[in-house]
Amino acid sequence: xxxxxxxxxxxLADTVSSFAKQSSxxxxxxxxxxxxxxxxxxxxxxxxxxxxxxxxxxxxxxxxGGSFVEVAVILECLAATLVPEPYVPSVVLGGYALxxxxxxxxxxxxxxxxxxGRTSLALAHAERTSRYDSTVVRTMAKRAGESWTLTGxxxxxxxxxxxxxxVVSASTPDGxxxxxxxxxxxxxxxxxxxTLDGHHAARARLEGVAVGADRLxxxxxxxxxxxxxxxxxxxxxxxxxxxxxxQAMLAMTxxxxxxxxQFGVKIGAFQVLQHRAVDMFIEVEVCRSMTMEAVxxxxxxxxxxxxxxxxxxxxxxxxGGRFVANQSIQLHGGVGCTDEHDIGLYFKxxxxxxxxxxxxxxxxxxxxxxxxxxxxxx
Amino acid sequence: MxxxxxxQEERFRQEVRAWxxxxxxxxxxxxxxxxxxxxxxEVMRWHRILFEKGWVAPHWPTEHGGPGFDANRRFxxxxxxxxxxxxxxxxxxxxxxxxxxxxFGSDAQKKxxxxxxxxxxxxxxxxxxxxxxxxxxxxxxxxxVDDGSGSFILNGQKTxxxxxxxxxxxxxxxxxxxxxxxxxxxxFLLIDMKTPGVEVKPMLTLGxxxxxxxxxxxxxxxxxxxVVGPLNGGWTLAKALLGHERTLIAAVGTSSRALRRVKxxxxxxxxxxxxLIDRPEWRARIARLEIRLRGLKMANYRAxxxxxxxxAPGPESSFMKIRGSEILQDVFxxxxxxxxxxxxxxxxxxxxxxxxxxxxxxxxxxxxxxxIYGGTNEIQKxxxxxxxxxxxxx
Numbered sequence: 001x002x003x004x005x006x007x008x009x010x011x012l013a014d015t016v017s018s019f020a021k022q023s024s025x026x027x028x029x030x031x032x033x034x035x036x037x038x039x040x041x042x043x044x045x046x047x048x049x050x051x052x053x054x055x056x057x058x059x060x061x062x063x064x065g066g067s068f069v070e071v072a073v074i075l076e077c078l079a080a081t082l083v084p085e086p087y088v089p090s091v092v093l094g095g096y097a098l099x100x101x102x103x104x105x106x107x108x109x110x111x112x113x114x115x116x117g118r119t120s121l122a123l124a125h126a127e128r129t130s131r132y133d134s135t136v137v138r139t140m141a142k143r144a145g146e147s148w149t150l151t152g153x154x155x156x157x158x159x160x161x162x163x164x165x166x167v168v169s170a171s172t173p174d175g176x177x178x179x180x181x182x183x184x185x186x187x188x189x190x191x192x193x194x195t196l197d198g199h200h201a202a203r204a205r206l207e208g209v210a211v212g213a214d215r216l217x218x219x220x221x222x223x224x225x226x227x228x229x230x231x232x233x234x235x236x237x238x239x240x241x242x243x244x245x246x247q248a249m250l251a252m253t254x255x256x257x258x259x260x261x262q263f264g265v266k267i268g269a270f271q272v273l274q275h276r277a278v279d280m281f282i283e284v285e286v287c288r289s290m291t292m293e294a295v296x297x298x299x300x301x302x303x304x305x306x307x308x309x310x311x312x313x314x315x316x317x318x319x320g321g322r323f324v325a326n327q328s329i330q331l332h333g334g335v336g337c338t339d340e341h342d343i344g345l346y347f348k349x350x351x352x353x354x355x356x357x358x359x360x361x362x363x364x365x366x367x368x369x370x371x372x373x374x375x376x377x378x
Numbered sequence: 379m380x381x382x383x384x385x386q387e388e389r390f391r392q393e394v395r396a397w398x399x400x401x402x403x404x405x406x407x408x409x410x411x412x413x414x415x416x417x418x419x420e421v422m423r424w425h426r427i428l429f430e431k432g433w434v435a436p437h438w439p440t441e442h443g444g445p446g447f448d449a450n451r452r453f454x455x456x457x458x459x460x461x462x463x464x465x466x467x468x469x470x471x472x473x474x475x476x477x478x479x480x481x482f483g484s485d486a487q488k489k490x491x492x493x494x495x496x497x498x499x500x501x502x503x504x505x506x507x508x509x510x511x512x513x514x515x516x517x518x519x520x521x522x523v524d525d526g527s528g529s530f531i532l533n534g535q536k537t538x539x540x541x542x543x544x545x546x547x548x549x550x551x552x553x554x555x556x557x558x559x560x561x562x563x564x565x566f567l568l569i570d571m572k573t574p575g576v577e578v579k580p581m582l583t584l585g586x587x588x589x590x591x592x593x594x595x596x597x598x599x600x601x602x603x604x605v606v607g608p609l610n611g612g613w614t615l616a617k618a619l620l621g622h623e624r625t626l627i628a629a630v631g632t633s634s635r636a637l638r639r640v641k642x643x644x645x646x647x648x649x650x651x652x653x654l655i656d657r658p659e660w661r662a663r664i665a666r667l668e669i670r671l672r673g674l675k676m677a678n679y680r681a682x683x684x685x686x687x688x689x690a691p692g693p694e695s696s697f698m699k700i701r702g703s704e705i706l707q708d709v710f711x712x713x714x715x716x717x718x719x720x721x722x723x724x725x726x727x728x729x730x731x732x733x734x735x736x737x738x739x740x741x742x743x744x745x746x747x748x749x750i751y752g753g754t755n756e757i758q759k760x761x762x763x764x765x766x767x768x769x770x771x772x
Binding site for chain 1: 379380381382383450453641642645655658661662664665666668669670672673674676677679680682683684686687697700701756759760762763766767768769770771772
């Protein structure tokens with residue numbers, strides 16, 4: 001058992017943290033909230049140059065051959081100042097879709113431009129009636145000779161407003177399939193929507209979008225298994241980011257308790273507020289421990305081992321992460337309810353993370369339905 | 379980062395599992411299967427079996443009779459014992475005064491006391507709380523006055539001295555200097571329970587077990603050489619010991635086993651032709667609690683992995699007493715709810731309720747103590763607020 005980062009991972013954490021602090025302070029995110037894109041292509045390229053977009057991909061496609069541990073380190077560190085570049089949609093969702101389901105040729109075609117920060121990716125999986133079940137897909141893909149025709153509507157495609165290539169799930173007679181659709185494909189309409197956390201997503205309408213067979217990832221029918229893993233990677237990424245956010249909120253709140261004066265004393269002297277802060281501290285530590293487990297098991301060969309760890313961590317983020325976020329606002333009092341104060345920016349991001357990749361109810365039910373949960377009770 | 383155990387560690391786990399199955403006497407094993415309550419004699423029988431195997435104090439250094447296990451092996455042994463439902467050994471000697479003597483005791487004290495703690499020949503209890511000194515432990519008043527001829531004369535009362543009626547020795551915090559700041563006048567003293575003037579009065583707990591006692595000292599004469607560490611230095615020892623106790627009562631294994639029992643009850647409980655555990659709201663309730671427990675377990679793993687690297691328990695372990703005791707209470711609350719009307723049964727003859735439900739109600743009641751003993755959870759929060767978050771009272 002080893003919960004330590006290795007030397008390289010520690011260096012990575014240091015580099016990303018100082019980047020977040022110095023090159024992307026919260027003021028940058030605040031400004032980009034009003035921007036049409038919400039993130040800066042120049043900073044994205046810089047991240048590419050630093051190698052952050054290549055860490056989990058194998059060396060044969062010019063990646064750095066790392067693991068999800070590095071991805072989680074980067075996400076947690078970037079969360080400290082809410083760096084808005086599309087790391088999750090591009091690296092974790094689009095990138096891993098290619099890694100898990102794409103041929104070597106497809107990986108070599110789509111991954112390097114993204115890893116260099118010249119393009120970004122997205123995953124279009126959610127639909128009006130799917131909620132958190134990625135296997136409910138009404139978007140249809142019909143084979144037409146050597147190509148496919150896609151028709152349907154996808155919702156809340158993270159970074160869909162800006163992505164160059166979008167991985168789209170669709171139903172075929174053989175089951176679910178994933179296609180890489182270019183943003184300028186004929187018949188594809190992307191409607192940019194603002195999200196509560198200051199980011200953007202897209203609604204994607206596909207009206208007879210034709211894609212070549214070279215843009216189908218793997219065999220038709222293999223999509224469900226890939227999506228199950230992608231949703232777990234997304235949930236784990238949300239947990240890693242959530243730990244960074246919760247940690248930041250706890251630190252800001254404790255600092256506030258040590259400076260704000262009322263009744264002639266620092267409010268941190270009041271026991272009721274001390275205990276609330278301790279409750280927040282406990283939730284942060286539990287989130288961190290469970291996220292570590294999810295990060296270490298998200299690549300497990302045993303599907304149920306992965307599902308149990310990820311669902312547990314995501315359910316904890318829903319309960320504990322939200323507690324930290326809510327209490328941070330409460331302990332800041334009136335100023336916490338203003339747009340001017342930074343605490344609210346973290347609060348909104350935490351709320352967004354809890355609406356993505358499965359909510360508490362979804363993950364608790366999934367956890368309870370695993371074979372292991374009721375094994376050996378007779 | 380890596381969660382796996384080495385092949386050698388996995389082999390060790392198999393070895394432990396096989397040994398427990400073979401070594402546990404049939405009557406204890408039968409009780410273990412239904413999570414029955416083990417009485418003092420049964421606990422001590424199991425203590426001696428573990429002692430003979432050399433595994434009774436896995437966390438002690440080899441020079442004092444420990445098996446020399448690293449943190450991972452200690453963890454595996456503890457986990458396997460808990461999963462088997464083996465009796466929980468009395469912590470007062472093995473986990474409390476023993477480690478404290480190893481850390482602070484004189485050579486003569488180590489030689490005198492440690493072997494008999496290991497063998498189970500001498501049973502210990504703890505004398506901290508007093509009627510007027512609970513959370514405010516430093517307000518304790520039991521006085522030890524040096525008579526100038528090698529003895530203290532003890533007067534006062536200790537309370538919640540768990541299982542003092544079975545104990546041969548008690549370790550106490552006593553006031554040896556009433557003239558200084560209250561924390562500065564306390565010493566850590568070992569007292570033979572057979573000393574004239576020491577009297578024990580057991581009382582019933584909420585669980586109807588005689589676990590609690592009052593222990594009275596009426597001019598009891600105790601050798602001054604029985605002080606551990608410096609005279610008037612007892613507060614430092616008390617704090618060190620509370621650290622041990624805090625991680626000890628995270629009770630991950632106990633809760634894991636109890637939660638499994640909840641599932642077994644819910645699987646065996648038929649409701650209108652179906653199983654209780656198959657009701658979605660029940661499935662979700664149990665799953666929520668198991669997820670909470672899993673979080674505690676992971677925090678515990680982190681602390682253990684840190685210990686393996688020689689790191690002192692950090693912030694990740696300081697809260698485990700709080701969370702662990704809450705979870706243990708919640709698990710038994712869930713068990714009571716799962717039992718429906720059967721939860722009403724109170725010490726009836728066998729067969730009144732299914733065997734698996736037999737001990738739930740008394741343990742449920744007794745477990746209200748878990749958020750109180752070892753320093754109430756509120757006191758624990760004061761400690762974390764001050765020492766980890768840096769929040770002061772001014």
